[in-house]
Amino acid sequence: MAGGDRAAVTGGTGRTARPADARDAIVAVWRIESARIVGALARSTGDFALAEDLAQEALAQALVTWPRDGVPANPAGWLMTVARRRAIDTFRRRVALDERYAALAHDVGQGGAASGAPPDPADTTGTGELLSDPDRIDDDVLALVFIACHPVLSPEARVALTLRVIGGLTSDEIARAFLVPTATVQARITRAKKTLSAAQVRFEVPPPGERRQRLGSVLSVVYVIFTEGSTATSGDDLIRLDLAGEAVRLARIIAHLVPDEPEAHGLLALLELTAARFAARTGPDGEPVLLADQDRRRWDRGAIRRGRAALAQAGRVGRGLGAYGLQAAIAECHAVAPSVEATDWDRIVVLYEALGRLAPSPVVELNGAVALSMAKGPAAALPIVDELAGTDALATSHLLPSVRGELLARLGRPDEAREEFALAVARCGNERERGLLERKIDALAR
């Protein structure tokens, strides 16, 4: 950062900030506090959908009040107080003076901070008293993670809800990230909350029997968010939110919440190790650069270090590596290798075999064949690829013919290789990747 480019720290009680600054500050506060606030509200009201509504209303109130009056000294406490007051209004309107209402009234009586009134300056923890017990917060956030990724919801709804309540993103930000109108995101979230209410899903951490399976749903949501972010085309990068970075953050949050689950660490490891290669995966003109041709010096060493630490953690927990952990272990083989040639391909072959047993899929088989061709030569791998080509598993994918073409080229069968690459070009939807395949055809013609 240049010497003159200083960050103006805005806010502080009673100080008037510029509206744009205050808005940015609110967005930042929300990213930090959203999960804890919605979690605490869902616990105290026993109603996730209501909690989310209340939290959003508090956020809307902040967007009106803070630009005018400045950011309060205890923003989380302020948001919590506003949301709880609204909860009481709601319960009052429903004339449901039940235990929950009584509990809330008691909390507010103790909490002090009134809407608009300055919070207690002595409270330097930055959170209200409802938000101060770390174990309880962790439980609330974990219950929130499980409900946002609940199997009754559609995959799109799980993604939107997770980014909104755990990631603390606004509907606008989510819409921008997925290139859909804001109204679509809002409708998805509204529908999701209705679905959860209709299915009478309880706000709780699932019982041990269901927990592992439900965690699978959670991790796959994070994986989907990461994949969406990592396939973003370069032209959109500037306006699209860093979804992949967001997914890494979510994976860290989850690994912290369930430290005894190897796959939570495995997923984090996979995302860190994959993200480590981002800077090297496109060339100066935005064209894709294959792993073999990447400038390995551009890989992010910090991310590799964190990824390897997470993978070691997954191993330490015991019970063996899961599908994410195995993919992370494969990524680690690449991350530590100085070059393609010096890569431990034998180990990668073994890891793909293990992955194929755990999560059989034609793509895994195809990647395993590529690894085998590197370990034992193209002749060893071709029969596997031929067999895959005989099934209709990857009938529309350009990956199968492009791998087959590569193996044939290495076996000195250029005519057949060209045919395969031509088929791959015909099937490939991505212009940049098509260019890469066409260059391979040209190279074979010479």
Added chain:
Amino acid sequence: MLIMRATDEAYASFEDVAMEEMLETMGRFNEEMIAAGVLVAAEGLDDAADGVVVDYSSQPPVVTDGPYGETKELFGGYWILDVASKEEAVEWAKRAPGAVPGVKTEIRRVTSIDEFPQDNEWIQRERAWREATGQL
């Protein structure tokens, strides 16, 4: 990077705080950032009185034990955060413990080696070192 800065007086006032309490407030703050998935690295610095200052105002430079006489503020340590915006870093800084008069947190972006000319020999060497040692 959040850089902790404080005056001598502020540091002196911390001496009255019990070690256990200090560890707890700092620990809670760190834990909050870990739980939020944003903390990447952090280090604290030992007492400035045990440090040494090398001053280049004259040649040869003057080497003095302890903190620099004219310095108004001394660095105490740092956190490196992985956040989406400057505003988010500011919000975390506001939550840092030890927020008493005389204490400041300076927020600076950590540069990436990708921002420097890649054909420069020294940048290439630094890359090699980062690669070999797993630096950030």
